[in-house]
Amino acid sequence: MRKVREVLRLRFEVGCSQREIQASTGLSKGSVGDYLKRAAACGLTWPEARSMTDAEVEARLFRLVGRNEPLLRAPIDFQWVHTELRKPGVTLQLLCAEYQHAVIERADGSRPYQYSQFCDLYNAWQKTLALSMRQVHRAGEKLFVDYSGKKPCIVDPESGEVTVVELFVAVLGASNYTYAEASRSQKKADFIASTMRALEYIGGVPEVIVPDQLRSAVSGPDRYDPEIKYPSCQPRRDSVEQAA
Incomplete structure:
Protein backbone atom coordinates (compact mmCIF):
# COMPACT_ATOMS: atom_id res chain seq x y z
CA MET A 1 0.00 0.00 0.00
CA LEU A 71 9.80 -1.25 -3.36
CA LEU A 72 10.02 0.37 0.05
CA ARG A 73 13.21 2.30 0.80
CA ALA A 74 15.38 0.95 3.58
CA PRO A 75 15.46 3.47 6.46
CA ILE A 76 18.73 5.21 7.32
CA ASP A 77 20.11 5.20 10.86
CA PHE A 78 20.94 8.91 10.96
CA GLN A 79 22.37 8.74 14.48
CA TRP A 80 24.86 6.12 13.30
CA VAL A 81 25.82 8.33 10.35
CA HIS A 82 26.24 11.34 12.65
CA THR A 83 28.45 9.41 15.07
CA GLU A 84 30.62 7.79 12.38
CA LEU A 85 31.31 11.14 10.67
CA ARG A 86 33.27 12.24 13.75
CA LYS A 87 35.93 9.61 13.07
CA PRO A 88 39.04 10.56 11.04
CA GLY A 89 38.79 9.81 7.33
CA VAL A 90 35.07 8.96 7.37
CA THR A 91 32.91 10.63 4.69
CA LEU A 92 29.24 10.56 3.72
CA GLN A 93 30.18 8.74 0.52
CA LEU A 94 31.86 5.96 2.51
CA LEU A 95 28.93 5.64 4.92
CA CYS A 96 26.44 5.58 2.04
CA ALA A 97 28.36 2.71 0.44
CA GLU A 98 28.29 0.78 3.75
CA TYR A 99 24.54 1.45 4.13
CA GLN A 100 23.80 0.28 0.56
CA HIS A 101 25.88 -2.87 1.03
CA ALA A 102 24.04 -3.69 4.29
CA VAL A 103 20.64 -3.28 2.61
CA ILE A 104 21.63 -5.56 -0.27
CA GLU A 105 23.02 -8.18 2.14
CA ARG A 106 19.81 -8.05 4.20
CA ALA A 107 17.73 -9.04 1.13
CA ASP A 108 14.39 -8.12 2.72
CA GLY A 109 12.84 -6.69 -0.42
CA SER A 110 13.68 -3.07 0.35
CA ARG A 111 16.04 -0.96 -1.73
CA PRO A 112 18.63 1.58 -0.55
CA TYR A 113 18.73 5.30 -1.22
CA GLN A 114 21.27 6.56 -3.72
CA TYR A 115 24.09 8.85 -2.64
CA SER A 116 22.41 12.20 -3.45
CA GLN A 117 19.22 11.23 -1.58
CA PHE A 118 21.30 9.82 1.28
CA CYS A 119 23.03 13.21 1.68
CA ASP A 120 19.79 15.20 1.35
CA LEU A 121 18.00 13.13 3.98
CA TYR A 122 20.93 13.29 6.40
CA ASN A 123 21.20 17.07 5.99
CA ALA A 124 17.45 17.42 6.62
CA TRP A 125 17.74 15.26 9.75
CA GLN A 126 20.78 17.21 10.97
CA LYS A 127 18.73 20.43 10.96
CA THR A 128 16.43 18.92 13.59
CA LEU A 129 19.29 18.63 16.11
CA ALA A 130 19.73 21.08 18.94
CA LEU A 131 21.59 24.22 17.95
CA SER A 132 25.22 24.50 19.02
CA MET A 133 27.22 27.59 19.88
CA ARG A 134 28.48 29.43 16.83
CA GLN A 135 32.01 30.82 16.92
CA VAL A 136 32.65 34.11 15.12
CA HIS A 137 36.24 34.85 14.08
CA ARG A 138 37.69 38.21 13.10
CA ALA A 139 39.84 38.32 9.97
CA GLY A 140 43.50 37.83 10.85
CA GLU A 141 42.76 37.04 14.49
CA LYS A 142 43.42 33.31 14.83
CA LEU A 143 45.37 30.64 13.01
CA PHE A 144 44.52 27.10 14.13
CA VAL A 145 47.34 24.56 13.80
CA ASP A 146 47.35 20.81 14.37
CA TYR A 147 48.46 17.48 12.93
CA SER A 148 45.97 15.27 11.14
CA GLY A 149 44.99 12.08 12.93
CA LYS A 150 45.38 10.15 9.68
CA LYS A 151 49.01 9.84 8.59
CA PRO A 152 49.79 9.83 4.85
CA CYS A 153 52.67 7.91 3.24
CA ILE A 154 55.46 8.89 0.87
CA VAL A 155 56.56 6.21 -1.63
CA ASP A 156 60.05 6.30 -3.15
CA PRO A 157 59.47 5.86 -6.93
CA GLU A 158 62.78 4.02 -7.39
CA SER A 159 63.04 1.72 -4.37
CA GLY A 160 59.33 1.48 -3.56
CA GLU A 161 60.10 2.22 0.09
CA VAL A 162 57.07 3.53 1.99
CA THR A 163 57.63 6.19 4.65
CA VAL A 164 54.87 7.21 7.05
CA VAL A 165 54.82 10.98 7.61
CA GLU A 166 52.87 13.53 9.63
CA LEU A 167 50.37 15.92 8.05
CA PHE A 168 50.58 19.46 9.42
CA VAL A 169 47.48 21.63 8.86
CA ALA A 170 46.97 25.35 9.53
CA VAL A 171 43.61 27.09 9.01
CA LEU A 172 42.64 30.76 9.39
CA GLY A 173 39.50 31.01 11.53
CA ALA A 174 37.65 33.70 9.58
CA SER A 175 38.22 32.57 5.99
CA ASN A 176 39.08 28.86 6.43
CA TYR A 177 42.13 29.57 4.25
CA THR A 178 44.18 26.38 4.64
CA TYR A 179 47.83 25.38 4.45
CA ALA A 180 48.95 21.74 4.71
CA GLU A 181 52.26 19.95 4.35
CA ALA A 182 53.85 16.59 5.12
CA SER A 183 56.70 16.46 7.63
CA ARG A 184 58.94 13.75 9.03
CA SER A 185 57.70 14.06 12.61
CA GLN A 186 55.85 16.18 15.16
CA LYS A 187 59.07 17.14 16.91
CA LYS A 188 59.78 20.73 17.90
CA ALA A 189 62.02 21.54 14.93
CA ASP A 190 59.54 20.16 12.38
CA PHE A 191 56.60 21.87 14.09
CA ILE A 192 58.30 25.29 14.16
CA ALA A 193 59.47 24.94 10.55
CA SER A 194 55.97 23.96 9.37
CA THR A 195 54.44 26.89 11.26
CA MET A 196 56.91 29.32 9.69
CA ARG A 197 56.15 28.03 6.19
CA ALA A 198 52.42 28.33 6.91
CA LEU A 199 52.86 32.01 7.88
CA GLU A 200 54.89 32.62 4.73
CA TYR A 201 52.17 30.94 2.66
CA ILE A 202 49.30 33.05 4.05
CA GLY A 203 51.43 36.19 3.76
CA GLY A 204 51.08 37.51 7.31
CA VAL A 205 51.02 36.82 11.04
CA PRO A 206 47.75 36.44 12.99
CA GLU A 207 47.19 37.87 16.45
CA VAL A 208 47.01 34.38 17.95
CA ILE A 209 48.21 30.93 16.87
CA VAL A 210 45.92 28.32 18.42
CA PRO A 211 47.32 24.76 18.65
CA ASP A 212 45.26 21.77 19.65
CA GLN A 213 46.78 19.75 22.45
CA LEU A 214 49.57 18.36 20.26
CA ARG A 215 52.78 17.45 22.07
CA SER A 216 54.90 19.75 19.92
CA ALA A 217 53.17 22.87 21.24
CA VAL A 218 51.48 21.92 24.52
CA SER A 219 53.54 20.69 27.46
CA GLY A 220 50.71 20.60 30.00
CA PRO A 221 47.36 19.44 28.52
CA ASP A 222 44.28 20.87 30.19
CA ARG A 223 40.71 21.41 29.00
CA TYR A 224 40.61 25.04 30.17
CA ASP A 225 44.19 26.25 30.72
CA PRO A 226 46.81 24.18 28.83
CA GLU A 227 50.47 25.07 29.25
CA ILE A 228 51.87 26.26 25.90
CA LYS A 229 55.55 25.63 25.21
CA TYR A 230 56.11 28.62 22.94
CA PRO A 231 54.59 31.96 24.04
CA SER A 232 53.16 33.92 21.09
CA CYS A 233 54.97 37.04 19.88
CA GLN A 234 53.24 40.35 19.26
CA PRO A 235 52.82 40.73 15.47
CA ARG A 236 53.10 43.96 13.55
CA ARG A 237 49.78 45.68 12.76
CA ASP A 238 50.36 45.48 8.99
CA SER A 239 51.02 41.73 9.26
CA VAL A 240 47.71 41.19 11.06
CA GLU A 241 45.81 43.06 8.34
CA GLN A 242 47.36 40.83 5.67
CA ALA A 243 46.48 37.51 7.35
CA ALA A 244 42.82 37.37 6.34
Whole structure:
Protein backbone atom coordinates (compact mmCIF):
# COMPACT_ATOMS: atom_id res chain seq x y z
CA MET A 1 0.00 0.00 0.00
CA ARG A 2 1.31 3.42 -0.97
CA LYS A 3 1.63 6.11 1.71
CA VAL A 4 -0.39 8.69 -0.24
CA ARG A 5 -2.71 9.62 2.59
CA GLU A 6 0.21 10.10 5.01
CA VAL A 7 1.99 12.30 2.48
CA LEU A 8 -1.10 14.51 2.14
CA ARG A 9 -1.51 14.70 5.92
CA LEU A 10 2.10 15.73 6.51
CA ARG A 11 1.99 18.30 3.72
CA PHE A 12 -1.36 19.99 4.33
CA GLU A 13 -2.10 19.37 8.01
CA VAL A 14 1.37 19.41 9.57
CA GLY A 15 2.96 21.74 6.99
CA CYS A 16 6.09 19.63 6.36
CA SER A 17 8.39 20.30 3.44
CA GLN A 18 8.99 17.60 0.82
CA ARG A 19 12.37 16.78 2.39
CA GLU A 20 10.80 16.38 5.82
CA ILE A 21 8.11 14.13 4.31
CA GLN A 22 10.87 12.02 2.71
CA ALA A 23 12.62 11.59 6.04
CA SER A 24 9.38 10.73 7.84
CA THR A 25 7.91 8.26 5.34
CA GLY A 26 11.02 6.77 3.77
CA LEU A 27 9.72 7.60 0.31
CA SER A 28 11.92 8.99 -2.46
CA LYS A 29 11.81 12.62 -3.53
CA GLY A 30 10.18 11.62 -6.82
CA SER A 31 7.42 9.62 -5.12
CA VAL A 32 6.51 12.45 -2.72
CA GLY A 33 6.36 14.94 -5.58
CA ASP A 34 4.36 12.54 -7.74
CA TYR A 35 1.73 11.96 -5.03
CA LEU A 36 1.27 15.68 -4.46
CA LYS A 37 0.96 16.34 -8.22
CA ARG A 38 -1.60 13.56 -8.63
CA ALA A 39 -3.66 14.92 -5.73
CA ALA A 40 -3.62 18.41 -7.24
CA ALA A 41 -4.50 17.09 -10.71
CA CYS A 42 -7.58 15.20 -9.53
CA GLY A 43 -8.64 17.95 -7.12
CA LEU A 44 -8.25 15.86 -3.98
CA THR A 45 -7.88 18.09 -0.92
CA TRP A 46 -6.75 17.02 2.55
CA PRO A 47 -10.12 17.78 4.23
CA GLU A 48 -11.68 15.35 1.75
CA ALA A 49 -8.89 12.77 2.06
CA ARG A 50 -9.08 12.88 5.88
CA SER A 51 -12.40 11.08 5.84
CA MET A 52 -11.24 8.48 3.29
CA THR A 53 -9.34 5.23 3.80
CA ASP A 54 -5.87 4.64 2.37
CA ALA A 55 -7.36 2.36 -0.29
CA GLU A 56 -9.93 4.97 -1.31
CA VAL A 57 -7.29 7.68 -1.60
CA GLU A 58 -5.07 5.40 -3.68
CA ALA A 59 -7.97 4.42 -5.95
CA ARG A 60 -8.70 8.10 -6.52
CA LEU A 61 -5.11 8.86 -7.61
CA PHE A 62 -4.09 5.63 -9.40
CA ARG A 63 -5.84 3.68 -12.13
CA LEU A 64 -3.97 0.40 -11.65
CA VAL A 65 -4.26 -0.05 -7.91
CA GLY A 66 -1.89 -2.61 -6.42
CA ARG A 67 0.16 -3.04 -9.60
CA ASN A 68 3.77 -2.01 -10.05
CA GLU A 69 4.08 -1.18 -6.37
CA PRO A 70 7.44 0.50 -5.76
CA LEU A 71 9.80 -1.25 -3.36
CA LEU A 72 10.02 0.37 0.05
CA ARG A 73 13.21 2.30 0.80
CA ALA A 74 15.38 0.95 3.58
CA PRO A 75 15.46 3.47 6.46
CA ILE A 76 18.73 5.21 7.32
CA ASP A 77 20.11 5.20 10.86
CA PHE A 78 20.94 8.91 10.96
CA GLN A 79 22.37 8.74 14.48
CA TRP A 80 24.86 6.12 13.30
CA VAL A 81 25.82 8.33 10.35
CA HIS A 82 26.24 11.34 12.65
CA THR A 83 28.45 9.41 15.07
CA GLU A 84 30.62 7.79 12.38
CA LEU A 85 31.31 11.14 10.67
CA ARG A 86 33.27 12.24 13.75
CA LYS A 87 35.93 9.61 13.07
CA PRO A 88 39.04 10.56 11.04
CA GLY A 89 38.79 9.81 7.33
CA VAL A 90 35.07 8.96 7.37
CA THR A 91 32.91 10.63 4.69
CA LEU A 92 29.24 10.56 3.72
CA GLN A 93 30.18 8.74 0.52
CA LEU A 94 31.86 5.96 2.51
CA LEU A 95 28.93 5.64 4.92
CA CYS A 96 26.44 5.58 2.04
CA ALA A 97 28.36 2.71 0.44
CA GLU A 98 28.29 0.78 3.75
CA TYR A 99 24.54 1.45 4.13
CA GLN A 100 23.80 0.28 0.56
CA HIS A 101 25.88 -2.87 1.03
CA ALA A 102 24.04 -3.69 4.29
CA VAL A 103 20.64 -3.28 2.61
CA ILE A 104 21.63 -5.56 -0.27
CA GLU A 105 23.02 -8.18 2.14
CA ARG A 106 19.81 -8.05 4.20
CA ALA A 107 17.73 -9.04 1.13
CA ASP A 108 14.39 -8.12 2.72
CA GLY A 109 12.84 -6.69 -0.42
CA SER A 110 13.68 -3.07 0.35
CA ARG A 111 16.04 -0.96 -1.73
CA PRO A 112 18.63 1.58 -0.55
CA TYR A 113 18.73 5.30 -1.22
CA GLN A 114 21.27 6.56 -3.72
CA TYR A 115 24.09 8.85 -2.64
CA SER A 116 22.41 12.20 -3.45
CA GLN A 117 19.22 11.23 -1.58
CA PHE A 118 21.30 9.82 1.28
CA CYS A 119 23.03 13.21 1.68
CA ASP A 120 19.79 15.20 1.35
CA LEU A 121 18.00 13.13 3.98
CA TYR A 122 20.93 13.29 6.40
CA ASN A 123 21.20 17.07 5.99
CA ALA A 124 17.45 17.42 6.62
CA TRP A 125 17.74 15.26 9.75
CA GLN A 126 20.78 17.21 10.97
CA LYS A 127 18.73 20.43 10.96
CA THR A 128 16.43 18.92 13.59
CA LEU A 129 19.29 18.63 16.11
CA ALA A 130 19.73 21.08 18.94
CA LEU A 131 21.59 24.22 17.95
CA SER A 132 25.22 24.50 19.02
CA MET A 133 27.22 27.59 19.88
CA ARG A 134 28.48 29.43 16.83
CA GLN A 135 32.01 30.82 16.92
CA VAL A 136 32.65 34.11 15.12
CA HIS A 137 36.24 34.85 14.08
CA ARG A 138 37.69 38.21 13.10
CA ALA A 139 39.84 38.32 9.97
CA GLY A 140 43.50 37.83 10.85
CA GLU A 141 42.76 37.04 14.49
CA LYS A 142 43.42 33.31 14.83
CA LEU A 143 45.37 30.64 13.01
CA PHE A 144 44.52 27.10 14.13
CA VAL A 145 47.34 24.56 13.80
CA ASP A 146 47.35 20.81 14.37
CA TYR A 147 48.46 17.48 12.93
CA SER A 148 45.97 15.27 11.14
CA GLY A 149 44.99 12.08 12.93
CA LYS A 150 45.38 10.15 9.68
CA LYS A 151 49.01 9.84 8.59
CA PRO A 152 49.79 9.83 4.85
CA CYS A 153 52.67 7.91 3.24
CA ILE A 154 55.46 8.89 0.87
CA VAL A 155 56.56 6.21 -1.63
CA ASP A 156 60.05 6.30 -3.15
CA PRO A 157 59.47 5.86 -6.93
CA GLU A 158 62.78 4.02 -7.39
CA SER A 159 63.04 1.72 -4.37
CA GLY A 160 59.33 1.48 -3.56
CA GLU A 161 60.10 2.22 0.09
CA VAL A 162 57.07 3.53 1.99
CA THR A 163 57.63 6.19 4.65
CA VAL A 164 54.87 7.21 7.05
CA VAL A 165 54.82 10.98 7.61
CA GLU A 166 52.87 13.53 9.63
CA LEU A 167 50.37 15.92 8.05
CA PHE A 168 50.58 19.46 9.42
CA VAL A 169 47.48 21.63 8.86
CA ALA A 170 46.97 25.35 9.53
CA VAL A 171 43.61 27.09 9.01
CA LEU A 172 42.64 30.76 9.39
CA GLY A 173 39.50 31.01 11.53
CA ALA A 174 37.65 33.70 9.58
CA SER A 175 38.22 32.57 5.99
CA ASN A 176 39.08 28.86 6.43
CA TYR A 177 42.13 29.57 4.25
CA THR A 178 44.18 26.38 4.64
CA TYR A 179 47.83 25.38 4.45
CA ALA A 180 48.95 21.74 4.71
CA GLU A 181 52.26 19.95 4.35
CA ALA A 182 53.85 16.59 5.12
CA SER A 183 56.70 16.46 7.63
CA ARG A 184 58.94 13.75 9.03
CA SER A 185 57.70 14.06 12.61
CA GLN A 186 55.85 16.18 15.16
CA LYS A 187 59.07 17.14 16.91
CA LYS A 188 59.78 20.73 17.90
CA ALA A 189 62.02 21.54 14.93
CA ASP A 190 59.54 20.16 12.38
CA PHE A 191 56.60 21.87 14.09
CA ILE A 192 58.30 25.29 14.16
CA ALA A 193 59.47 24.94 10.55
CA SER A 194 55.97 23.96 9.37
CA THR A 195 54.44 26.89 11.26
CA MET A 196 56.91 29.32 9.69
CA ARG A 197 56.15 28.03 6.19
CA ALA A 198 52.42 28.33 6.91
CA LEU A 199 52.86 32.01 7.88
CA GLU A 200 54.89 32.62 4.73
CA TYR A 201 52.17 30.94 2.66
CA ILE A 202 49.30 33.05 4.05
CA GLY A 203 51.43 36.19 3.76
CA GLY A 204 51.08 37.51 7.31
CA VAL A 205 51.02 36.82 11.04
CA PRO A 206 47.75 36.44 12.99
CA GLU A 207 47.19 37.87 16.45
CA VAL A 208 47.01 34.38 17.95
CA ILE A 209 48.21 30.93 16.87
CA VAL A 210 45.92 28.32 18.42
CA PRO A 211 47.32 24.76 18.65
CA ASP A 212 45.26 21.77 19.65
CA GLN A 213 46.78 19.75 22.45
CA LEU A 214 49.57 18.36 20.26
CA ARG A 215 52.78 17.45 22.07
CA SER A 216 54.90 19.75 19.92
CA ALA A 217 53.17 22.87 21.24
CA VAL A 218 51.48 21.92 24.52
CA SER A 219 53.54 20.69 27.46
CA GLY A 220 50.71 20.60 30.00
CA PRO A 221 47.36 19.44 28.52
CA ASP A 222 44.28 20.87 30.19
CA ARG A 223 40.71 21.41 29.00
CA TYR A 224 40.61 25.04 30.17
CA ASP A 225 44.19 26.25 30.72
CA PRO A 226 46.81 24.18 28.83
CA GLU A 227 50.47 25.07 29.25
CA ILE A 228 51.87 26.26 25.90
CA LYS A 229 55.55 25.63 25.21
CA TYR A 230 56.11 28.62 22.94
CA PRO A 231 54.59 31.96 24.04
CA SER A 232 53.16 33.92 21.09
CA CYS A 233 54.97 37.04 19.88
CA GLN A 234 53.24 40.35 19.26
CA PRO A 235 52.82 40.73 15.47
CA ARG A 236 53.10 43.96 13.55
CA ARG A 237 49.78 45.68 12.76
CA ASP A 238 50.36 45.48 8.99
CA SER A 239 51.02 41.73 9.26
CA VAL A 240 47.71 41.19 11.06
CA GLU A 241 45.81 43.06 8.34
CA GLN A 242 47.36 40.83 5.67
CA ALA A 243 46.48 37.51 7.35
CA ALA A 244 42.82 37.37 6.34
